[in-house]
Amino acid sequence: MFFLYQIILSLIILISPILIIFRIYKNKEDKIRFKEKFSIPSKKRSKGKLIWFHGASVGEILSIIPLIENYEKDKSINQILVTSSTLSSSKVLQKFKFKKTIHQFYPIDHIFFITKFLEYWRPHLAIFIESEIWPCMFEKLDQKKIPLILLNARITKKTFLKWIKLKNFSQEVFNKITVAYPQNFETKYFLKKLKAKKIKTIGNLKFAENVNEKINKLNNKFKKKKIWIASSTHSDEEIFCAKAHIELKKKVKSLLTIIIPRHVHRVKEIKSKLENLNLKVITHSSNKENLKNIDIYIVDTFGETKKFHKIGCSVFLGGSIINRGGQNPLEAARYGARILHGPNVDNFKEIYKTLLELKVSKKINTSKELASQIIFKRNKNLGDKIKKIGVKILKKTINDLDKLINNEFKKT
Numbered sequence: 001m002f003f004l005y006q007i008i009l010s011l012i013i014l015i016s017p018i019l020i021i022f023r024i025y026k027n028k029e030d031k032i033r034f035k036e037k038f039s040i041p042s043k044k045r046s047k048g049k050l051i052w053f054h055g056a057s058v059g060e061i062l063s064i065i066p067l068i069e070n071y072e073k074d075k076s077i078n079q080i081l082v083t084s085s086t087l088s089s090s091k092v093l094q095k096f097k098f099k100k101t102i103h104q105f106y107p108i109d110h111i112f113f114i115t116k117f118l119e120y121w122r123p124h125l126a127i128f129i130e131s132e133i134w135p136c137m138f139e140k141l142d143q144k145k146i147p148l149i150l151l152n153a154r155i156t157k158k159t160f161l162k163w164i165k166l167k168n169f170s171q172e173v174f175n176k177i178t179v180a181y182p183q184n185f186e187t188k189y190f191l192k193k194l195k196a197k198k199i200k201t202i203g204n205l206k207f208a209e210n211v212n213e214k215i216n217k218l219n220n221k222f223k224k225k226k227i228w229i230a231s232s233t234h235s236d237e238e239i240f241c242a243k244a245h246i247e248l249k250k251k252v253k254s255l256l257t258i259i260i261p262r263h264v265h266r267v268k269e270i271k272s273k274l275e276n277l278n279l280k281v282i283t284h285s286s287n288k289e290n291l292k293n294i295d296i297y298i299v300d301t302f303g304e305t306k307k308f309h310k311i312g313c314s315v316f317l318g319g320s321i322i323n324r325g326g327q328n329p330l331e332a333a334r335y336g337a338r339i340l341h342g343p344n345v346d347n348f349k350e351i352y353k354t355l356l357e358l359k360v361s362k363k364i365n366t367s368k369e370l371a372s373q374i375i376f377k378r379n380k381n382l383g384d385k386i387k388k389i390g391v392k393i394l395k396k397t398i399n400d401l402d403k404l405i406n407n408e409f410k411k412t
Contacts, residue, residue, distance in 0.1 A: 001169035005135055009110045016108070027265050030087055036105040039116035043102045048078030049409055050121065054106060055129035057086040059328055061093055063152060063209050064129060066394050067401070068101055076409060081121055088264070091302040109136045118144060124408050127401070130154045130183070135169075138176040147408055149401070150180040150196075152205040153187050156325065156347060160190040171195040179404070181205075181397070184350040200400065204351065206330050207386060208394035218307050221289050225256035228374045229312035229337070231305060232262045232327040237318045238270045242277055243367035244316075245295060248374060256291060258308055260299040262318060262327075267300040309335055314374040316340040316364075326352070333360060334386045336378040340364055358382060 012019075023029035033042055051071065055061045061084055071077050080101040082093060093103050107113040114136050126141055127149045128134075141148045155163075163170040174180075174194040182188040183204040191199050230241040238259055245257040261270055267283060274281045279295040282288050284304070291297070299308060309315060315332035317339065319325060325347030329339045339361040345352050355361035360382050364370045 001166060002135060002139070002172070005169075006111055009108065009136075013108065013110060028087055030090070030105070033090075033105060037107055037113075039107045039113040039120070041104060041120055043104060045121055046079040046100070049076060049412075050079045050081055050123050051077055051125045051127065051405060052081040052083070052121065052123035053127045053129065054083045054132055055089070056132055057084060058089045058092050059206075060084070060129040060132075061089045063206050064127075065096065066208050067398065068096075068098060070398055072098055072100060077405075081123065088302055095303050109134045111136055111140070114140050118146070124412065125149065125405055127151050131156075131159065133173060135173045138173055142176040147178040147404060148176060149404065150177045151397070153180045153182045153191065154184070154347070155182075155187045155190040155194075157186070157190075158346075160193070163194055179400075181400075186350070202396045202400065203389070203393040205393060205397060206328055206351070208390035208397070209331065218311060221291055222256065222311060224254060225291060226252050226254050226376050227256050227258060227312055228314040228316070228376075229258045229260065229308055229332070230316045231260045231309065231318060231332065233259055233318035234262050234322050234324055235266070237321050239273060239277075240321050240367050241316060241370070242274050242279060242296065244370040244374070245279070246277070247368055247371035249295070256294060256297055258297045258299065258312065260305050260308060264300055264302065267298055270298060306331060309337065312337050313376045313378045314338045314340060316370060317345075320344045329355060329361065330386060334383050334390075336380050336383045338362070338373075338375050338379070340370060340373055358385065 020029060020034050024031045024034070036042055053064050055064060061082065068080060071080055078100065082101060082103050083106040084090060085106050090103050090105065107117045118140055123146055125147050128151065130152050131154050138148060171194060174191065174196045177196050179198045179200055180191050180196045181200055181202055182191055188199055188201060233241065238261065241257060241259060245255065249255045259270065261267060271281050271283065274296050280293055281296040281298060282294055283298045283300045285300050309332040312332065315337040317327045317329050319327045320342035323344045326341060326345030328348055328351065329341065330351060333339050333355055339355055341352065341361065341363060343363060343365060352361055360379055362373050364373055
C-alpha cells in the first residue's frame with residue numbers, strides 16, 4: 001500500500017509544475033518560495049538543537065504560538081523550525097518577531113523530497129498539529145529514530161472511516177507516532193482503533209491560544225456603528241449573512257456587518273455578489289475612514305481577525321451553514337462575544353458543547369433567525385473563564401513536551 005501511495009504521488013509530481021503555476025496565478029502560492037515544497041530550503045539550519053513544529057494552515061499555526069513563545073526563551077534550543085502548507089499561514093507567522101524561529105513550506109510527501117528535507121534540517125523532535133498525517137514522513141522519522149508527537153490531535157468520523165478502510169496501512173502509519181495528544185474523546189477513541197501506541201489526554205490546546213497576546217486596537221472609525229462579525233465565511237455564507245444584515249437593519253439603522261472571509265482571494269467575488277443586493281460595500285485595505293451609509297465591511301488582509309473579534313459583541317462562525325464542519329469559536333468567545341453558528345460544527349463539537357454549557361453560543365438555521373440572535377453587549381466574564389482553562393492546558397502541554405525534549409537532548 002505504501003508503494004502504491006508513492007506511485008500516486010509520483011504521478012502528481014509530474015503535473016505539479018502546472019498546479020504550481022495555477023496556484024501562483026490564484027495567489028495561493030508564493031512565486032519564489034514554492035521551491036521549499038520540493039525540499040529546496042530558503043533558510044539555513046543553525047548549529048545545535050532544533051525542534052520542529054508542523055501545522056497545515058493558519059488555525060494550527062496560531063494554536064502553537066504560546067508554545068513557540070515558551071521555547072524561544074529556552075537556551076537549550078538553538079532553532080525552531082515551523083512548517084505549514086498554505087501561503088496565508090506563512091504570512092501570519094511573519095507578524096510575530098521571533099528570533100530563532102523560522103518558517104518553511106512543508107515538502108511533498110514523497111520519499112525523495114522527505115529524505116532530502118530531513119537530511120538538511122535534522123530535527124531532534126517533530127511535533128505535528130491536529131490532523132496532519134503524512135505516511136512517508138512518518139515512515140522516515142521512524143527510520144531515523146526522531147520522536148514524532150501528534151499534538152492536539154483531531155480525527156473526525158469522516159476521516160476515521162477513510163483510514164479504517166485501509167486497516168493494515170493505517171495502523172502501520174499511526175503506529176509510528178511516539179505520543180498522541182487528542183483534543184477530544186472522539187479522537188482518542190479513533191486513535192485507539194488505529195493502533196496509536198501511546199495516547200495521553202491533556203485537553204484542547206486551542207483554549208490556550210492567545211493567552212499572553214497583546215493586540216493593537218482598531219481606530220475609532222467603528223465607534224458610531226452597531227457592529228457584528230461574520231468570520232471565516234465560505235462561499236454562499238456571505239449572502240446568508242447579508243440577508244441577516246438586511247433584516248436587522250430594519251431595526252438597527254447604524255448597523256455595520258463586518259465579513260472576514262475564510263479565503264481572502266475570494267474578496268472580489270464576494271464584493272460583487274453583495275453589491276448586487278444593493279448593499280454598500282468597502283474593503284479594509286481601502287483605508288476609508290468615513291463609514292456613513294456603509295452596509296458591509298470586508299476584511300481583505302491577513303492576520304487581523306483577532307482585532308475584529310475583539311470589537312464584535314456577536315460573532316457568526318462560518319463553515320457551519322455549508323457542510324465544512326465549522327470553525328474554531330474560541331478566539332471570539334475569549335473576548336466575550338456571543339457565538340452564533342449553523343448546524344454543521346462536527347469538527348469542533350466538544351468546544352461548542354462547552355460554550356453551550358456556558359450559555360454563550362446559539363445554533364441558527366436561517367438568515368432571519370441569525371438577525372434575531374445578534375446582540376450588542378459583551379460577556380466580560382466569559383473571556384476570563386476560557387483563559388483559565390487555556391492556562392491550565394498550556395502548562396500541562398509544556399511540562400510534557402519539556403520531558404520529551406530533555407530526554408531526546410540527553411541522547412545527543
